[in-house]
Every structure is written in C-alpha cells, then in structure tokens.
Amino acid sequence: MEVQQSLTVCVTGAAGQIAYSFIPLLLSGQVFGQVKxxxxxxxxxxxETALKGVVMEIEDCAxxxxxxxxxxxxxxxxxxxxxxxxxxxxxxxxxGMERKDLLQKNANIFKEQGExxxxxxxxxxxxxxxxxxxNTNCLILSRYATKIPRQNFTCLTRLDQxxxxxxxxxxxxxxxxxLKNIIIWGNHSTTQYPSIEHATVEGQSFVLPDQGQFIERxxxxxxxxxxxxxxSSVFSAxxxxxxxxxxxxxxxxxxxxxxxxxxxxxxxxxxxxCFSYPIRCLGAFKYEIVGNLQLxxxxxxxxxxxxxxxxxxxxxxxxx
Amino acid sequence: MQKYLxxxxxxxxxxxxxxxxxxxxxxPVRVAITGAAGQIGYSLIFRVASGEMLGPNQPVILHLIDLPFAMxxxxxxxMEIQDCAFPLVQGIVxxxxxxxxxxxxxxxxxxxxxxxxxxxxxxxxxxxxxKIFTETGKYINDHAxxxxxxxxxxxxxNTNCLILANQIKDxxxxxxxxxTRLDHNRAQxxxxxxLGVHSSDIRKIAIFGNHSPxxxxxxxxMTAKNHKATVDQQWVTQTFIxxxxxxxxxxxxxxxxxxxxxxxxxxxxxxxxxxxxxAEGDYTSMAIPSxxxxxxxxxxxxxxxxxxxxxxxxxxxxxxxxxFYQGLLDKTIKELVDxxxxxxxLLK
Numbered sequence: 001m002e003v004q005q006s007l008t009v010c011v012t013g014a015a016g017q018i019a020y021s022f023i024p025l026l027l028s029g030q031v032f033g034q035v036k037x038x039x040x041x042x043x044x045x046x047x048e049t050a051l052k053g054v055v056m057e058i059e060d061c062a063x064x065x066x067x068x069x070x071x072x073x074x075x076x077x078x079x080x081x082x083x084x085x086x087x088x089x090x091x092x093x094x095x096g097m098e099r100k101d102l103l104q105k106n107a108n109i110f111k112e113q114g115e116x117x118x119x120x121x122x123x124x125x126x127x128x129x130x131x132x133x134x135n136t137n138c139l140i141l142s143r144y145a146t147k148i149p150r151q152n153f154t155c156l157t158r159l160d161q162x163x164x165x166x167x168x169x170x171x172x173x174x175x176x177x178x179l180k181n182i183i184i185w186g187n188h189s190t191t192q193y194p195s196i197e198h199a200t201v202e203g204q205s206f207v208l209p210d211q212g213q214f215i216e217r218x219x220x221x222x223x224x225x226x227x228x229x230x231x232s233s234v235f236s237a238x239x240x241x242x243x244x245x246x247x248x249x250x251x252x253x254x255x256x257x258x259x260x261x262x263x264x265x266x267x268x269x270x271x272x273x274c275f276s277y278p279i280r281c282l283g284a285f286k287y288e289i290v291g292n293l294q295l296x297x298x299x300x301x302x303x304x305x306x307x308x309x310x311x312x313x314x315x316x317x318x319x320x
Numbered sequence: 321m322q323k324y325l326x327x328x329x330x331x332x333x334x335x336x337x338x339x340x341x342x343x344x345x346x347x348p349v350r351v352a353i354t355g356a357a358g359q360i361g362y363s364l365i366f367r368v369a370s371g372e373m374l375g376p377n378q379p380v381i382l383h384l385i386d387l388p389f390a391m392x393x394x395x396x397x398x399m400e401i402q403d404c405a406f407p408l409v410q411g412i413v414x415x416x417x418x419x420x421x422x423x424x425x426x427x428x429x430x431x432x433x434x435x436x437x438x439x440x441x442x443x444x445x446x447x448x449x450x451k452i453f454t455e456t457g458k459y460i461n462d463h464a465x466x467x468x469x470x471x472x473x474x475x476x477x478n479t480n481c482l483i484l485a486n487q488i489k490d491x492x493x494x495x496x497x498x499x500t501r502l503d504h505n506r507a508q509x510x511x512x513x514x515l516g517v518h519s520s521d522i523r524k525i526a527i528f529g530n531h532s533p534x535x536x537x538x539x540x541x542m543t544a545k546n547h548k549a550t551v552d553q554q555w556v557t558q559t560f561i562x563x564x565x566x567x568x569x570x571x572x573x574x575x576x577x578x579x580x581x582x583x584x585x586x587x588x589x590x591x592x593x594x595x596x597x598x599a600e601g602d603y604t605s606m607a608i609p610s611x612x613x614x615x616x617x618x619x620x621x622x623x624x625x626x627x628x629x630x631x632x633x634x635x636x637x638x639x640x641x642x643x644f645y646q647g648l649l650d651k652t653i654k655e656l657v658d659x660x661x662x663x664x665x666l667l668k
Contacts, residue, residue, distance in 0.1 A: 231396075
C-alpha cells in the first residue's frame with residue numbers, strides 16, 4: 001500500500017529506556033494509521049553512540065511506515081519542521097538530590113528547549129511532556145515558546161489514568177471497557193487525585209470499598225513496580241504516551257480522558273499552571289476541557305492540595 | 321502472593337467483551353512467552369498484548385514463563401501489563417511452572433535460553449540448552465493445545481528447536497520452527513539502503529541455514545519495487561554478508577545492550593506472517609524441519625524461503641543455487657549436522 005501522508009515526530013531522550021519502548025509503538029501504525037513517520041531523535045552528546053545503536057535497530061525492524069531519520073543533540077536543528085515533539089528527556093533524580101535541584105535542573109533544560117521551539121518550531125507543533133516533573137516542565141516549556149498556541153502544550157497523566165482503570169476493573173471484577181470517565185486531576189506526582197466521582201461502570205455510577213486505598217495505590221504504583229521489577233515502569237509509560245497521542249489525534253467519543261493541559265482557571269485552579277483535567281478529545285488534535293463538573297467537598301480539597309504543590313514547583317522552577 | 325496474582329488476574333478478564341468501536345472479538349487465544357522477565361520478553365510482551373501480533377479483534381491470554389529467581393520481576397511485568405489497560409488482554413498467567421505455563425497454549429515464543437557465559441564452549445552451550453529444551457518439549461507435548469505454533473528464539477535456536485521437537489509425539493512436527501526473521505529483516509534493510517529504496521520495497525530474498533555466522537542471505541531473485549535488482553558480487557561477499565552476520569555485535573557495541581527491540585520485533589513478525597500469510601509475489605524466512613529440499617538432510621531445522629497461506633508454510637522450490645551459494649549452503653549444513661551430533665544423546 002502506498003503511504004501518502006507523512007508526519008515529522010521528534011523524540012527527546014531518544015537513547016533512553018522509554019524511547020526504546022515507545023519508538024516501536026509510534027512506528028507500528030497504532031497511533032496515526034497508515035502515515036509515514038519521519039523521526040528526529042534528540043539526546044545529549046554523551047549518548048551519540050547509543051543513539052546510533054537505536055537507529056540500527058529501527059532499520060532492522062523493517063517498519064513499513066518509517067520515513068527518514070535524523071539524530072543529534074541540538075534542539076534548534078531537530079525541532080525544525082516537527083509536527084509533534086515527545087519530551088521524554090529530562091534530568092533524572094540522582095541519589096541525595098533535593099526536589100528543588102531536580103526542578104531547577106529540569107527547568108533549565110525546558111527553558112532551552114522552549115527557546116529553541118520559539119526560534120525554529122512550526123507554529124502549530126504539538127507537545128507532549130513526559131519527563132518529570134512533567135507538569136512543571138510543560139509549564140516552563142510553554143513560557144519560553146510563546147508563539148505556539150497554549151492548547152498545544154500537554155503533559156502525561158495517562159499512565160496514572162490507565163493504572164486507575166486497571167485497579168477499578170480488578171476491584172469491581174468488571175472488564176476494562178465497561179468503565180468510563182475515571183479522571184486524574186492535578187499533578188503527575190503523589191498529590192494527584194484519581195477520581196471516580198464522575199466515573200461509571202456499565203453506565204452506572206459506583207463507589208469503591210476503600211476509596212483511600214485506591215487513591216494511595218495509584219499515587220504509589222510507580223514505586224510498587226520499581227520494587228518488583230528492580231527498574232522503573234518503562235513500557236507502561238511508553239504505552240501511556242502512545243495512548244495520549246493516539247486519542248489526542250484521533251478523538252474519543254465514548255469517554256473523557258486525562259491530559260495535563262494549561263489551565264485557564266477551570267475549577268478555580270490558578271491560570272497558567274499545567275494541570276490534569278477531564279478532557280474531551282474531538283479529533284485532529286483538538287480538545288476541550290470539561291469545566292462544569294460538580295465537585296464534592298472531598299474532591300475540591302484534593303484539588304487544592306495538588307494545585308498548592310504545583311504553585312510551589314512553579315516558584316522553585318522559576319527561580320532559575 | 322503469586323497464586324493470588326494468577327487467580328486475580330484471570331478472574332478480572334473472564335467475561336467476553338466488545339471492543340469500544342463495536343466490533344465483535346474472536347474467542348481468546350493463549351500466547352506463551354518464555355524468558356518473559358528478560359529484555360527481549362519486555363519488548364515482545366507489550367506489543368503482543370496491544371494486539372499487534374494477531375490483530376485488533378483477537379483477544380489474548382498471556383502465559384508468561386520464567387525461572388523461579390525471576391518471579392518477582394515477572395510479577396512486576398504483570399503489574400505493568402495491567403497498568404497498560406489493554407482491551408485485548410483477557411488474562412495473565414505469570415509462572416515458573418511449565419505445566420501451568422503451557423496449558424492449552426496456542427502460540428509459544430520461546431525466548432528463554434541459557435546464555436553463553438565467559439569461557440563457555442559452543443559444545444557446553446548446546447548441552448546446557450539441550451536439557452532446557454528437552455524439558456520444555458515434554459511440557460508442550462503433554463499440555464499445549466494440539467494446534468500450537470511454536471517459534472524458538474533462544475539460541476542456538478535451530479538446534480534448540482530440533483531438541484524440543486524431538487520430544488513431540490502428538491502435535492505435527494511442522495508446528496515447531498526457529499527464528500531467522502531478524503537476519504531476514506536486517507538483510508532487507510542493508511539491501512534497501514544499498515539500492516536507495518525503502519526496506520518494504522525489497523522482495524524475494526531469504527535466509528538459508530543456521531541462525532549463526534554461517535547463515536546464507538540469498539538474494540539471487542531479489543526485486544526492488546517489483547523489478548529484478550542486482551548488486552555487485554564484491555559488495556555482497558565483502559560488505560553485505562559480513563554486515564548481516566555482525567550486526568548483532570555492532571549493536572551491542574553501540575548500545576552496550578543486545579538488540580532486544582529488533583529481536584522481539586522479528587519474533588512477532590515470524591508469528592504474524594505464519595498466521596496471516598506472505599504477500600503475493602514475496603516470500604519470508606523461517607527455520608523449519610527440512611524435507612530434503614535443496615539437498616538439506618531431512619529433519620534438520622533449517623531456514624528456507626517459504627510462502628505461507630492459511631497458516632501453513634511451503635518451501636519455495638527450484639530457486640537457482642549457483643556454485644557460490646552451494647558453497648555457503650554446504651558450510652551451514654555441516655555446522656547444523658555437527659550441532660546435531662553434539663546433542664545426539666538427547667535425541668532418541
């Protein structure tokens with residue numbers, strides 16, 4: 001089959017673990033259908049040789065949908081002509097590192113990349129920030145790439161959402177696709193609020209036997225997997241990135257989804273923060289924040305806590 | 321903990337479900353992956369679970385098998401599969417017990433094998449893996465579905481497959497194959513690059529022989545964009561064949577890790593093509609029990625060019641074998657015969 005259209009997609013942190021799992025998904029046709037994908041793979045200079053190995057393996061997979069591939073360490077070169085940029089690369093948390101240091105080191109990276117986007121990026125480029133602290137990194141990115149529409153900046157909370165669906169399905173002993181509208185609110189961190197307040201199972205609202213335990217389990221799932229695997233949740237993260245992009249691009253009629261997006265003040269959240277909200281994906285990368293859900297006092301309290309953390313993070317990050 | 325996990329994960333998904341776009345799904349099939357806690361397993365399992373291997377209407381029940389020491393890590397993998405909320409996954413069995421692991425299984429990708437340790441001779445590698453695959457052969461014979469399709473990936477894959485198949489009495493021997501698809505895909509890319517076309521434009525190439533340095537990339541009938549294409553012989557002997565043979569080592573050198581993603585990809589491709597068939601006017605490479613074609617001794621597990629239709633493969637007959645290719649074929653045949661002799665005590 002002749003593949004007509006093409007998209008140019010940049011992946012940062014391209015020599016890393018999540019990229020290793022994500023790239024086959026991106027090239028499988030599951031995200032954009034029969035569209036050729038031109039790849040731009042960005043990583044730090046130290047990873048240049050490893051990146052060559054990644055490219056060799058992509059070649060050895062003989063993907064029908066692969067277009068051309070460019071690698072490098074300069075975002076001003078690689079961000080040119082990109083339709084979508086997946087920000088997997090960030091500064092990892094090293095032993096003994098303070099949260100403040102993590103935030104500031106990453107803020108520097110995302111400032112540089114935001115400036116590159118501003119200079120060479122396509123006007124309508126779409127951004128998915130995954131590297132943690134994802135929400136604040138996304139906020140910084142958007143601050144320095146002001147020519148790009150605000151709604152083009154998203155961060156990943158789909159992993160938390162997928163985890164929440166899995167736990168609810170397990171607890172209720174129901175199939176996954178009987179569940180709708182489980183929403184992750186706020187920061188992709190331990191203050192996130194996984195909410196079933198507006199969720200349904202087979203069209204009916206429901207309660208969980210232990211709501212507190214459910215919330216805590218989702219918040220701490222990353223650590224749970226780390227303890228078992230001896231390594232972080234790589235593939236499920238890559239899969240969540242795939243789901244985020246796929247639904248953002250194609251639209252979803254049957255359920256609301258969780259994406260971290262720039263707040264316009266919905267639900268009283270400080271405008272400009274990158275906050276995970278209930279989103280209706282309309283197709284062609286268009287979405288709307290569903291801003292009129294009734295929230296219980298319990299929910300409002302939870303939103304306040306996660307918003308507080310995001311305000312704090314913003315303060316620390318912006319002191320660079 | 322492990323029993324609870326198995327039970328809980330299977331209960332969760334026992335109801336049939338309709339995919340959210342309203343298409344009805346086929347009854348689930350059981351897919352077993354050994355070495356499931358390892359690196360190739362990690363690349364492979366999730367792509368299978370997402371529906372890439374058998375299609376978006378085929379639910380799967382995953383049987384993830386590894387050694388006892390890997391069970392904690394394997395349970396971590398099972399957690400991650402749950403965390404992907406895959407609509408097609410209707411159950412997960414994570415186990416070190418091969419009776420449970422292979423029960424009613426329809427597809428098995430045998431990635432697990434004993435790796436080559438420092439100072440290990442090829443003979444030792446053959447013997448150690450011989451024990452593993454003898455055992456696995458018995459479990460598959462006794463517990464798997466009678467229509468199971470098996471691909472052996474763990475090396476030395478051809479001879480491991482031979483040993484495994486030797487234990488099979490109640491399932492057709494043709495269902496037991498080994499993987500040379502990675503070499504095929506690598507060759508396809510190298511040729512495409514040389515000819516300036518996309519790898520999907522290269523057709524009618526094949527790998528003959530052993531998945532080892534003696535493998536034979538056969539390109540005599542190659543087409544690029546459906547036109548006969550040739551490349552100069554010197555490039556073939558001095559660059560192309562060594563590139564394909566050494567690609568694995570080259571990737572290890574660059575990544576400091578082995579080529580897990582492309583190996584997992586090839587294992588998946590092998591099964592997908594076996595199920596869906598080859599494209600019109602093309603063939604693929606599978607290591608299968610020889611029927612004597614091309615002078616290859618009967619019973620050796622040997623990679624041939626095959627077409628696949630309705631779930632069955634057939635060797636492409638009558639391809640011209642020049643003296644150059646005959647020399648290469650003789651070498652790889654000899655190597656496989658020697659390997660078979662080295663494990664003779666395991667074959668009845």
